[in-house]
Amino acid sequence: MKVAVVGLGLIGGSMAIELKRRHFADEIVGVDSDSVNAEAALKIGLADRMASFDDAVRECDITILAVPVGAAVRMLPHVLDMYGQEGKGCRKIVMDVCSVKEQMIRSVHYHPMRGNYVSSHPMAGTEYSGPWAAMPGLFDGRACIICNSEESDPRAVKVVENLFDALNMRVIYMNASNHDVHTAYVSHISHVTSFALALTVLDKERDEKHIFDLASGGFSSTVRLAKSNADMWVPILSQNRDNVLHVIDTYIEKMKDFREAIADFDEDRIRELIESANKIKRIIR
Amino acid sequence: MKVAVVGLGLIGGSMAIELKRRHFADEIVGVDSDSVNAEAALKIGLADRMASFDDAVRECDITILAVPVGAAVRMLPHVLDMYGQEGKGCRKIVMDVCSVKEQMIRSVHYHPMRGNYVSSHPMAGTEYSGPWAAMPGLFDGRACIICNSEESDPRAVKVVENLFDALNMRVIYMNASNHDVHTAYVSHISHVTSFALALTVLDKERDEKHIFDLASGGFSSTVRLAKSNADMWVPILSQNRDNVLHVIDTYIEKMKDFREAIADFDEDRIRELIESANKIKRIIR
Numbered sequence: 001m002k003v004a005v006v007g008l009g010l011i012g013g014s015m016a017i018e019l020k021r022r023h024f025a026d027e028i029v030g031v032d033s034d035s036v037n038a039e040a041a042l043k044i045g046l047a048d049r050m051a052s053f054d055d056a057v058r059e060c061d062i063t064i065l066a067v068p069v070g071a072a073v074r075m076l077p078h079v080l081d082m083y084g085q086e087g088k089g090c091r092k093i094v095m096d097v098c099s100v101k102e103q104m105i106r107s108v109h110y111h112p113m114r115g116n117y118v119s120s121h122p123m124a125g126t127e128y129s130g131p132w133a134a135m136p137g138l139f140d141g142r143a144c145i146i147c148n149s150e151e152s153d154p155r156a157v158k159v160v161e162n163l164f165d166a167l168n169m170r171v172i173y174m175n176a177s178n179h180d181v182h183t184a185y186v187s188h189i190s191h192v193t194s195f196a197l198a199l200t201v202l203d204k205e206r207d208e209k210h211i212f213d214l215a216s217g218g219f220s221s222t223v224r225l226a227k228s229n230a231d232m233w234v235p236i237l238s239q240n241r242d243n244v245l246h247v248i249d250t251y252i253e254k255m256k257d258f259r260e261a262i263a264d265f266d267e268d269r270i271r272e273l274i275e276s277a278n279k280i281k282r283i284i285r
Numbered sequence: 286m287k288v289a290v291v292g293l294g295l296i297g298g299s300m301a302i303e304l305k306r307r308h309f310a311d312e313i314v315g316v317d318s319d320s321v322n323a324e325a326a327l328k329i330g331l332a333d334r335m336a337s338f339d340d341a342v343r344e345c346d347i348t349i350l351a352v353p354v355g356a357a358v359r360m361l362p363h364v365l366d367m368y369g370q371e372g373k374g375c376r377k378i379v380m381d382v383c384s385v386k387e388q389m390i391r392s393v394h395y396h397p398m399r400g401n402y403v404s405s406h407p408m409a410g411t412e413y414s415g416p417w418a419a420m421p422g423l424f425d426g427r428a429c430i431i432c433n434s435e436e437s438d439p440r441a442v443k444v445v446e447n448l449f450d451a452l453n454m455r456v457i458y459m460n461a462s463n464h465d466v467h468t469a470y471v472s473h474i475s476h477v478t479s480f481a482l483a484l485t486v487l488d489k490e491r492d493e494k495h496i497f498d499l500a501s502g503g504f505s506s507t508v509r510l511a512k513s514n515a516d517m518w519v520p521i522l523s524q525n526r527d528n529v530l531h532v533i534d535t536y537i538e539k540m541k542d543f544r545e546a547i548a549d550f551d552e553d554r555i556r557e558l559i560e561s562a563n564k565i566k567r568i569i570r
Contacts, residue, residue, distance in 0.1 A: 123501045143498055172498060185489050186499045190507035193478050195558060196539035198565035203535060204470050213428055213457060214471045216408045220569045221506045222475035227566050230559040234552050241547055248544045250488060252537060254481035259533050262526055267519050273480060274515040280483035281512050284505045 004060035006031040006053065006075065008041035010125060011097050012066025013134025015167065016046045021136065024166035029056045032131075041131040057082050062093045062159065069098040070235030073107050080113040088112075093156045095120050095163075099183055100239040101147045101176035115153035118160040121145045121179065122169060123187075129229040144169040147176040184243035189251060191225045191233060192244070198226035289345035291316040291338065291360065293326035295410060296382050297351025298419025300452065301331045306421065309451035314341045317416075326416040342367050347378045347444070354383040355520030358392055365398040373397075378441045380405050380448075384468055385524040386432045386461035400438035403445040406430045406464065407454060408472075414514040429454040432461040469528035474536060476510045476518060477529070483511035 003025040005012045019025040030047025032038040038050050057063050057079050065072045065079075079094040086092070095118045096104055105119050124142040126133060144164045149157045164171050174182070201223070237244055254273075261269035288310040290297045304310040315332025317323040323335050342348050342364050350357045350364075364379040371377070380403045381389060390404050409427040411418060429449045434442045449456050459467070486508070522529055539558075546554035 123499055125501065125503060127503070142501075145499070182499050185486050186504045187501050189485065190482065190504045192540070192543050193482055194507055195562035196536055196543060197475065197478055198562040199539045199542075199558065200474065200532060200536045201470050201568075202561065202564055204532075214408055214430075214467050215568055216410065216427075216472050218410060218412070218510050219471045219475045221509050222479055223565055223569060224506050225503050226562045227569070228559070228563075230556045230563070233559055234555045237543075237547050237555055238550055238552055241550065245544060245548055247485060247489075248540060248547070251481055251485045252540055252544075254484045255477070255533060255537055255540070257484075258477050258481060258522075259530060259537075262522050262533075263530055265523055265526065267523055270519045270522055271515045273484065274513070274518055276487065277480035277483040277511045278513075278515070279487055280508055283486075283500055284508055284512070 001025055001062065002027045002029060002060040004029045004031060004051075004056035004063040005047065006056065006063060006065050007067035007071075008032050008037060008046045008131050008134070009066065010129050010133040010138075011122065012064060013041060013044075013046045013131045014124075014136070014138040015064060015066065015097070015122075017134060017136050018139065018167050019163065020048075022166045024163055029060055031056045037131050044131055044134070046131055046134055054082070057092075057094075060092070062095065062163070065094065065096040065098075068232045068235050069096075069100050069104065069239055072096045072098050073104050073239075076104060076117065077108055077111060080108055080111045080117060083113045083116050084111075090116065091155070092116060093118060093159055095160055097122055099187060099236050101179045103239045105148055105151070105176045109151075114151055116156055118149070118152045118156050119147040119176065120160060120164070121147070121183070122164070122167065124169075127225050127227040129232065139164075139167040139169050142169055143172050145172050145174050145179055147174055147179050149173055180240050181243050184240055184247045188236060188240055188244050189247045191228055192237070192248060193251065194223050194225035194228075197223050286310055286347065287312045287314060287345040289314045289316060289336075289341035289348040290332065291341070291348060291350050292352035292356075293317050293322060293331045293416050293419070294351065295414050295418040295423075296407065297349060298326060298329075298331045298416050299409075299421070299423040300349060300351065300382070300407075302419060302421050303424065303452050304448065305333075307451045309448055314345055316341045322416050329416055329419070331416055331419055339367070342377075342379075345377070347380065347448070350379065350381040350383075353517045353520050354381075354385050354389065354524055357381045357383050358389050358524075361389060361402065362393055362396060365393055365396045365402060368398045368401050369396075375401065376440070377401060378403060378444055380445055382407055384472060384521050386464045388524045390433055390436070390461045394436075399436055401441055403434070403437045403441050404432040404461065405445060405449070406432070406468070407449070407452065409454075412510050412512040414517065424449075424452040424454050427454055428457050430457050430459050430464055432459055432464050434458055465525050466528050469525055469532045473521060473525055473529050474532045476513055477522070477533060478536065479508050479510035479513075482508050
């Protein structure tokens with residue numbers, strides 16, 4: 001199987017490593033519009049060779065769009081158009097790995113080649129980006145969501161399931177709208193809270209140099225995601241606007257609950273809030 | 286040197302391990318009002334033996350108060366009273382390791398034995414608590430703050446510096462009021478934001494079971510501190526009220542900046558906020 005990976009960053013690059021290593025792909029054809037990244041990806045060995053977008057889509061059995069969702073949503077109809085030019089019987093598959101799904105799926109809902117597209121989201125990542133951030137094992141044991149699978153050809157879904165099986169992921173099926181609510185809660189909000197925490201401390205740091213010295217392990221862990229890349233996160237927050245706004249509003253209410261309890265020296269209420277929050281132990285090991 | 290450790294939890298227990306291992310202490314006398322913890326501490330080997338609070342203070346050269354700050358603030362004057370009963374020349378030392386310093390220090394400001402107290406805060410920890418959470422190496426290379434050292438006997442400060450040297454910590458000197466501002470920024474606020482994040486997700490989880498499955502690495506890291514113990518955190522947030530409220534207010538403003546930019550689909554502004562937050566890379570490796 002020839003696999004085109006468009007965007008050899010953290011996710012695309014890590015997929016490329018594993019798909020080759022676990023013999024799912026015979027050849028990885030890389031595409032990256034950034035010439036420095038493209039060169040690095042080749043040097044690191046993420047791809048066997050680089051090609052233009054159109055050449056890669058034409059040559060490969062599967063095209064993985066591993067670019068920020070703002071770019072992916074523009075590329076997807078173009079890939080399906082190219083498949084359409086090959087005729088109704090084209091069995092090539094295009095998939096994306098973006099963190100917001102509804103807009104992607106809506107953009108090709110009526111496309112005659114819609115069945116050749118499988119919408120997926122491997123739930124894995126780090127705060128780093130670019131080909132240097134790619135690493136083996138990133139997906140091991142993690143969940144991968146396939147959205148609106150009934151709109152894809154069953155054969156295409158089967159191939160993509162095998163692909164995620166090669167990455168050692170558990171596949172979960174969900175509709176795009178539920179997916180986008182869930183990721184707002186378990187992923188997008190954590191990024192916004194980390195960004196806000198970083199901004200708060202950096203504001204202070206202008207006049208207080210000691211903060212550098214004192215940053216504790218707890219702070220580092222909480223603020224880690226604030227290193228995340230704007231190219232990736234601007235379109236996510238923008239495309240998942242309504243869900244993210246809803247979660248931010250709930251979150252600000254919780255912050256205000258703490259504020260009020262602390263302002264009132266209401267230790268019973270602070271304890272109640274903390275002990276309720278402690279229930280997260282059930283979810284997070 | 287005989288060292289009494291009052292409270293053999295994460296911090297006290299970890300100090301006990303290292304002080305014995307690195308030959309700073311010849312004997313560790315443990316004190317723990319919780320009988321299960323006391324038994325566990327002995328079994329794990331954190332202390333050579335357990336004793337009552339008064340016996341331990343009487344017998345030991347150094348008493349380390351490693352209990353929540355609400356309890357420590359009540360114990361401290363009592364220890365200094367006991368030292369006073371031994372006479373003006375008593376050379377024993379009491380120290381605490383709490384995360385808020387001003388109220389502790391104010392509580393003994395006029396005590397005739399004030400010089401025997403050294404106020405310190407080793408900046409290390411995990412989200413776990415109790416004797417089972419104690420571990421070697423917890424303090425390695427981390428910062429430790431000594432507050433208002435000019436109010437302590439220089440000899441006592443010297444001994445405590447040696448103690449932190451044995452723990453392999455870098456000592457930083459600061460007045461209590463600055464300390465409390467800094468810890469509000471680099472530690473206390475991260476706990477509040479994690480608690481609030483946990484509450485937000487748990488609220489949702491009532492009707493959405495998938496969140497369990499989907500919790501990603503980024504979410505786990507951001508919400509990690511929400512497992513932290515209420516016994517420890519209620520008095521911290523309460524004693525450092527004014528600083529914490531100030532930081533919460535700044536933080537809520539930052540969240541609202543994001544909210545507004547996302548609500549307005551203002552991608553340039555979202556990018557600006559994220560790229561400003563990215564500057565945290567300078568601080569956090």
